[in-house]
Amino acid sequence: xxxxxxxxxxxxxxxxxxxxxxxxxxxxxxxxxxxxxxxxxxxxxxxxxxxxxxxxxxxxxxxxxxxxxxxxxxxxxxxx
Amino acid sequence: xxxxxxxxxxxxxxxxxxxxxxxxxxxxxxxxxxxxxxxxxxxxxxxxxxxxxxxxxxxxxxxxxxxxxxxxxxxxxxxxxxxxxxxxxxxxxxxxxxxxxxxxxxxxxxxxxxxxxxxxxxxxxxxxxxxxxxxxxxxxxxxxxxxxxxxxxxxxxxxxxxxxxxxxxxxxxxxxxxxxxxxxxxxxxxxxxxxxxxxxxxxxxxxxxxxxxxxxxxxxxxxxxxxxxxxxxxxxxxxxxxxxxxxxxxxxxxxxxxxxxxxxxxxxxxxxxxxxxxxxxxxxxxxxxxxxxxxxxxx
Numbered sequence: 474x475x476x477x478x479x480x481x482x483x484x485x486x487x488x489x490x491x492x493x494x495x496x497x498x499x500x501x502x503x504x505x506x507x508x509x510x511x512x513x514x515x516x517x518x519x520x521x522x523x524x525x526x527x528x529x530x531x532x533x534x535x536x537x538x539x540x541x542x543x544x545x546x547x548x549x550x551x552x553x
Numbered sequence: 554x555x556x557x558x559x560x561x562x563x564x565x566x567x568x569x570x571x572x573x574x575x576x577x578x579x580x581x582x583x584x585x586x587x588x589x590x591x592x593x594x595x596x597x598x599x600x601x602x603x604x605x606x607x608x609x610x611x612x613x614x615x616x617x618x619x620x621x622x623x624x625x626x627x628x629x630x631x632x633x634x635x636x637x638x639x640x641x642x643x644x645x646x647x648x649x650x651x652x653x654x655x656x657x658x659x660x661x662x663x664x665x666x667x668x669x670x671x672x673x674x675x676x677x678x679x680x681x682x683x684x685x686x687x688x689x690x691x692x693x694x695x696x697x698x699x700x701x702x703x704x705x706x707x708x709x710x711x712x713x714x715x716x717x718x719x720x721x722x723x724x725x726x727x728x729x730x731x732x733x734x735x736x737x738x739x740x741x742x743x744x745x746x747x748x749x750x751x752x753x754x755x756x757x758x759x760x761x762x763x764x765x766x767x768x769x770x771x772x773x774x775x776x777x778x779x780x781x782x783x784x785x786x787x788x789x790x791x792x793x794x795x796x797x798x799x800x801x802x803x804x805x806x807x808x809x810x811x812x813x814x815x816x817x818x819x820x821x822x823x824x825x826x827x828x829x830x831x832x833x834x835x836x837x838x839x840x841x842x843x844x845x846x847x848x849x850x851x852x
Contacts, residue, residue: 474707474809475729476764476777477660478639478653485590486652491645497591501598502641508602516609524670525609528627531667532605532634535659539641542655546643 491550495543503543506536563618567749570626573604574745574756577632581763585636594640597633604630618748624671625744625753631667631736632760635660648718650709650725657728664735671744678739681795690787694800697780698807700833702816703824704772709809712818726809730801737761737781738788738797746789755841758785772824775833780804782840 474480486494513529577600584593608627615623638659644652668675681687709722737757745753762778784797 474765474768475653475657475726475805476733476761477635477656477729478642478649479585479764479767480707480769481585481588481767482590482636482640483644483649483652485588486640486642486644489645491643494645495643498594498640499643501594502637505598505601505637509605512606521609522611528608528667528670529605531663531670532601532630534663534666535634535638535656536641538655538659539638539643543641543643 499543502536502539506533506540509533560616560618566619566622570622578763581766586766594637597636600633601630622748625748628671628740628744650722653729654725657732661732673740673743678735678794680793686787686790687796690784690796690800693783694803698804699812701776701808702812703820704776705770706808708813726805727802730805731798734798734801738784739794754785754789758782772829779837782837
């Protein structure tokens with residue numbers, strides 16, 4: 474067992490279909506990653522410190538993995 | 554000798570850090586553990602945005618103490634992030650180990666990128682010295698692996714699983730243990746300690762323990778909390794993570810693989826409640842409060 478992904482969360486995700494899970498639990502990371510990347514881009518344009526954009530990009534990495542996996546799996550479900 | 558001038562900005566930020574850290578623990582206790590997961594994920598998402606943006610201020614114009622608190626605030630964003638990303642993983646038909654390994658690897662990369670921005674050297678994550686604090690964490694982790702097995706920690710795989718599933722489960726447990734140490738002791742505790750001293754280390758360990766609130770039994774939750782305090786003590790005393798990382802890996806592999814194999818998945822001793830929980834609580838109190846005089850930290 475791990476505190477990173479406890480049983481209660483695993484069971485909740487696995488009890489739903491891919492579509493149902495991505496349309497509920499999948500939406501929050503998607504919205505968050507879009508906002509974070511837009512914010513990082515805005516900071517870059519405004520020439521704010523490199524540390525600020527690096528922090529935003531670091532936070533966005535796990536969200537990008539979750540969103541990317543969801544997109545890939547939803548696309549592969551469409552394939553014959 | 555004159556006392557240091559009060560720094561209202563640092564004090565206000567420290568209070569904010571305390572409020573937000575408490576909010577993170579409250580989300581775990583009030584929403585995740587009872588199963589209100591979508592609500593927990595939305596609250597965690599809001600917390601990530603609030604914390605990240607509060608920590609965006611220009612640190613060159615503030616006192617050293619205020620800058621340290623801001624770094625701790627930025628590190629705190631990792632905790633709600635774990636939940637938001639973890640719940641967003643599409644693991645429908647895949648094994649539990651696949652989910653744990655994916656979130657551990659993604660979070661590990663994020664921490665390695667974030668560490669320098671909060672003033673933590675990545676070298677600390679791999680530093681191991683043959684000194685008392687590190688040995689204390691290694692021995693403590695190995696012993697608590699057995700205690701976790703006795704208090705009901707689940708095995709990493711079931712009888713009849715294929716060898717590749719066993720290998721994946723082991724890899725996931727080891728990676729998760731390493732990443733948990735790097736996140737909670739390497740980044741969270743060290744930045745919290747710089748901002749708030751011993752109270753900061755206590756807060757980081759409380760947040761770590763909150764992630765295990767749904768572990769199944771009170772004794773198992775207390776076992777993981779005790780492990781958190783043992784590893785926190787080691788990192789506080791040495792300033793490096795090597796011993797805590799090895800100790801946590803031994804705990805995870807011992808509780809989920811070695812002891813179940815050694816005892817054929819049967820718990821050899823029937824622990825009685827509430828005595829086990831009382832004993833574990835007393836042990837937590839002892840580890841958290843009694844000074845051990847083990848420090849090998851460089852000045």
